[in-house]
Structure formats: C-alpha cells, structure tokens
Amino acid sequence: xxxxxxxxxxxxxxxxxxxxxxxxxxxxxxxxxxxxxxxxxxxxxxxxxxxxxxxxxxxxxxxxxxxxxxxxxxxxxxxxxxxxxxxxxxxxxxxxxxxxxxxxxxxxxxxxxxxxxxxxxxxxxxxxxxxxxx
Numbered sequence: 001x002x003x004x005x006x007x008x009x010x011x012x013x014x015x016x017x018x019x020x021x022x023x024x025x026x027x028x029x030x031x032x033x034x035x036x037x038x039x040x041x042x043x044x045x046x047x048x049x050x051x052x053x054x055x056x057x058x059x060x061x062x063x064x065x066x067x068x069x070x071x072x073x074x075x076x077x078x079x080x081x082x083x084x085x086x087x088x089x090x091x092x093x094x095x096x097x098x099x100x101x102x103x104x105x106x107x108x109x110x111x112x113x114x115x116x117x118x119x120x121x122x123x124x125x126x127x128x129x130x131x132x133x134x
Contacts (some may be wrong), residue, residue, distance in 0.1 A: 001064065001071065002070065002071045003043060006043055006044055007045065013086060015123075027106075028095075029066070029089075030107075031086075032084040032086065033081050033084070039080040040111075042079070043082050046086075048060075048063055052089065052090050061093040062093040066085050066104065070104065071109075073108070073114070074095070076108075
C-alpha cells in the first residue's frame with residue numbers, strides 16, 4: 001500500500017483530475033493523469049465501480065494490487081502528478097502480478113510520468129553487482 005501522503009483526500013481533488021487530466025487507456029484499466037503544481041509529490045487513487053464486481057472483496061483486492069504496483073515504482077515518479085486508475089474488468093483482481101505490473105508501468109510510461117534518470121530495480125541490481133565485484 002502507498003502511504004497516506006500519496007493518496008487523494010476529498011472529492012474535489014478527483015474532480016480536478018477528471019476535468020483537466022489526460023487519459024491513457026488499456027484493456028483492463030485506464031489511467032487519468034494531470035500535473036499538479038500545488039502538490040509536493042504524486043498522489044494516486046484507484047476507482048473500481050460496483051459494475052466491475054458486486055463483491056467488495058474483489059473490488060478491494062483489485063484496488064490493493066494496483067496500489068502495490070504503483071508503490072513498487074514510486075521512486076521513478078519524481079514530479080507531482082495526480083494519477084487516477086479506473087478499473088474496467090474484474091480480471092485485474094486475478095491476473096498474474098507481473099502482468100498487472102507491466103500493464104501499469106506501461107501506462108505510466110505512455111503518460112510520461114516516470115523520470116528516466118532514476119534507475120529501475122533491474123538496473124540497480126546490475127550496478128550493485130558491479131560495485132561488489134570491484
């Protein structure tokens with residue numbers, strides 16, 4: 001889960017993203033994003049409608065999985081973006097974690113939210129190996 005600093009508080013924040021944001025649409029979910037100069041860091045929200053699944057357990061599982069995927073890559077989000085993920089299919093709750101993570105990372109890259117100068121987890125592992133071999 002992401003910390004409360006990176007969460008939305010109140011509906012007016014979501015309204016700001018829905019009115020001014022741009023959308024990157026995927027097969028199972030979409031990302032709506034906007035640069036927010038009034039904030040210090042990024043904020044994320046996940047919207048899962050009751051139309052997706054009648055079960056609150058399934059909706060919450062989908063929400064937690066998306067938050068976790070964003071948290072794993074939060075080092076690469078250096079600018080204060082507001083991000084709203086909207087889930088369209090309950091498959092988000094049951095697909096493989098790597099597949100879900102690849103979908104979310106792909107959407108964040110398409111949106112231009114990631115800072116390319118920050119090393120990824122894979123690159124950091126290679127750098128750590130080289131430093132220990134010296």
